[in-house]
Amino acid sequence: MTDRSTATATTASGSRSASTSPSPSDFVEVGTEAGVVRGAWRGEPGSPEASAAFLGIPFAEPPVGALRFAAPVPKAPWEGVRDALEFGATAQRGDPGVTLIPEPSVPGESTLNVNVFTPSPATPESGTDGLPVLVWIHGGGYFAGSPASLWYDGGRFNRDGVVTVTISYRLGFDGFGWIADAPSNRGVRDWLLALEWVQRNIAAFGGDPSRVSIAGQSAGGGAVLTLLGMEAAQHLFHGVYAISGALADVAPERSEAFGRELAATAGVEPTRAGFGSLSEERVLELQKKATDLGAAGLQDVIEHGLPLGPAVDGELILRPTRESLIAGVGADKPLVLGATDDEFTMAFAEAEKKLRWVPKSIVLRKLGLPKAAQKAYLAANADVAAKGTARIAGRLLTDRMFRSAVVALAALRGDAPTWVYRFSWPSGTFGFAEHCLDVPFFFDCLDSIAIEPLAGPNPPQGLADEVHGGAVAFVATGEPGWPRYTDAARTTRVYDTPSSVVADGYASVRSLLGA
Template sequence: MNNVIAPIVTTTAGDVRGVRRDGDAAFLGIPYAAAPVGALRFAAPRAPNPWAGVRDATRPGATPQRRLLGLEPSFPEPTVPGHETLNLNVFTPAAGEPDRRLPVMVWIHGGGFAAGSQASPWYDGRSFSRDGVVVVTISYRLGFHGYGWIADAPMNRGVLDQIAALEWVRDNIAAFGGDPAAVTIAGQSAGAISVMTLFTIPLAQSLFRSAICMSGADRIQSLAEAEHVGRALAVAAGAEPTVAGWSALTEDQVLDAQDAFGIATPPDEIDPAAFVRSALMPPGDQGMPFGPVIDGDLLTRSVGDALAGGVAADKDLLMGVTAHEFTLWMLHAEEHLRGVDVVEAMVEEGLPRELARDYVASHPELPSAAALLGQLIGIRGFRQSMMRWADLRAKTSPDLTWLYDFRWPSPFYSDLGVHCVELPFAWDLLDADGVARTHGPHPPRELAKVTHAAWVAFVTEGDPGWRPWTGGVGMVFNETSREQPILGIERRLADAAAVVWPETKIGRDGARESGSS
């Protein structure tokens, strides 16, 4: 039923009342699973408990995020207290109209698998509603609670949460005007890693038809790596590595122990040549101790292996990166690195001089050694990951993969196109809280119009509007967006690294190989 003042929709667990807005309705904090507390704290998600009457869904639900990563977030990511942390938000122009069958985008937020919030104003779906797309933004358990190894608990609890949310969408989204057969999963950063994980899990294949991967990295742990961290964390926390042992600790005690294994921080002293080699090695854990794990059950192989084997070969995939993902990570060392010749540093580690010169020449916007070295982090972690996945898809799924490179320079970030910079453009939310602080007072509205239109076209039609990837051309988004060659220098660096440092050669699955090339 659709009430003009306060829309009410019936879900499988009970009725929910949203709020009518200008052009759509928002339903906030709807539980898709039971609260992960008590016996469910480290268990696989369970169905939410049904409720009687009409549940209020006009305020954000509780967030799994309890603490920030220790850094000032680049955009608002509110923490909302409460126990029912497994919830989602629905933004729709067709509440209570099951015959509308509009396309659906399910959004998975980033935050290094340790933070992030489904309640961010940067994830408001009003612009997608305007363009006929239903948006669902979901939460999932973070950090150790979501991904930590426990001897007698299921692995990948955060991934299982995401699958449970997609199952909720399958069973309920028609009541909100959405089409359960036209679901696109989308995410950025850790959310994009989640997207590629779901994209290649057999269990999830029936729950979506296409995917958007924004700044994803080839980052899935082995079970041995996860167990090593889990046991070390248990020792640090003074707990037995079992459900009973961890359940004896409060949430704050677990978070205190987790903080000691947090996101890596930049080194104070940097050997430029050694840094070149380490930056171009396989991405490893990307400084993140938690995330999806190849557990032999839910995840049986890496994203690369799954793509090479033809998993999701029938699904459309849009992938992209920003121009300078983590370039700023090294700017703290600008004075320390002043006068360093990056070409010579690359040559010292064995890379061809011509390639080193071409790399520096390809980034005239990076005037310092610190920035040029920092750029290598994003090249290995994000750009080459995307390139490998896209190349595999070009073999198994021709004409179903599209790539983009978002290059708009933010004046707030030294005129660089950094991690997260594309979000308010893709969502067409330049007036959202916090955008003026990170993008300046006048970010280009035409760029938001073009970028958002591509996302809407992909979610709706399965085609963002440019040529599919065949190995060279993608869409470059800036104030004069157009198709052009991308990833040329990244490919040359990957090829050279495999020859110069054969022990760091990247296999098709993104894992480091041993031996010669």
């Protein structure tokens, strides 16, 4: 019995058209705890480039009806063979518009699913080890994003001996909003159940559950850092790779205030029954208005963080992540973290001509930099300041939201195994290293769709070899290939053309940290 058509086999690589019927030899079946799934080969089985994709495997029941605001419930077993040939439904709804990463929405109710990419879809023989595993959590500010992006295809990691899993989770208010009588952090609970699924099932796809690294970018980077600081998650992974990690750590009072305000605006009680009486579309509409990032909204996020995201609930997330790292939680896990040089500089691109005539001091004050700190900051970033007010404003916004956190979190880890990088290669489109630019280098997918709008024409494959190669080395061995970060040396890998290893690669942000 299946609940998906086998008439088409459009895989994540896009290698087969929807109108082409595959032959039986293209299929491969694997038994999971819940039942057998049918995936599809890309490339000739046994060849170095061969990879099998299993798409849209549900790890939980659809979070609809009575389960809409509940903790995720493991998927019930099914009979027969379930097709895993197309991406499953996504929590992201509708047309996301123009985004930096192509992350499509897929309609449907069964939004809690995993995609597995493997070069060896079989349980390892007794006495042999399975392959290392990478689990990817997508970004999107905790309210958007999709695991169905072609950029997240695990084929290149498969080529290099790494089984890859991408997971979905509930977004926005459904995933993270405070509701008086609902479980907290439902999106976090989705991460945990997905990782539990990996532990129980990945050996059947050729993976080793004792060698699982979790990675993500932006909100996904924040997600893996959140998991690193959670006592309840420690048994589910063995290494962390955080790309431009945007930690939320929403204060409980902020989370509750947002939930109550949303309920009041909707005219319902802040309960499961109250919010359950609202359509999904209505909740998304209210959420969008409440999180508008106009000038006031941006300033609020800079000062207080995101209103929707993992919240310090005292149950799953016992304390802010930084406090957990100080306490030694996750200290046995190797961690790689870093950011691009100009994550959010593009936020000022349209106003660049206007800002040319605005004194830098005024803009920096608006972005929260006290007048007394401006001289030191401008001196430390003289090369960027020379490019104009828009560029130094973008660098400050980037530093406050991303780059200063890299330095602070690495320092909090003490002697725990930590590696720090910077992605500095300037996009051929924007002229600087913007948010998301490093993702196709991480996945070694410079030949994928929609690369040029972000990276420009002919991005350097050699740099992708370096970034991707470091990621493969980390997943396989627990070390990415450059010296560890220590408070004394502050060794930093700088990805550029050429790349280098330098001391204190984030020195320019230290004036913001007082060190």
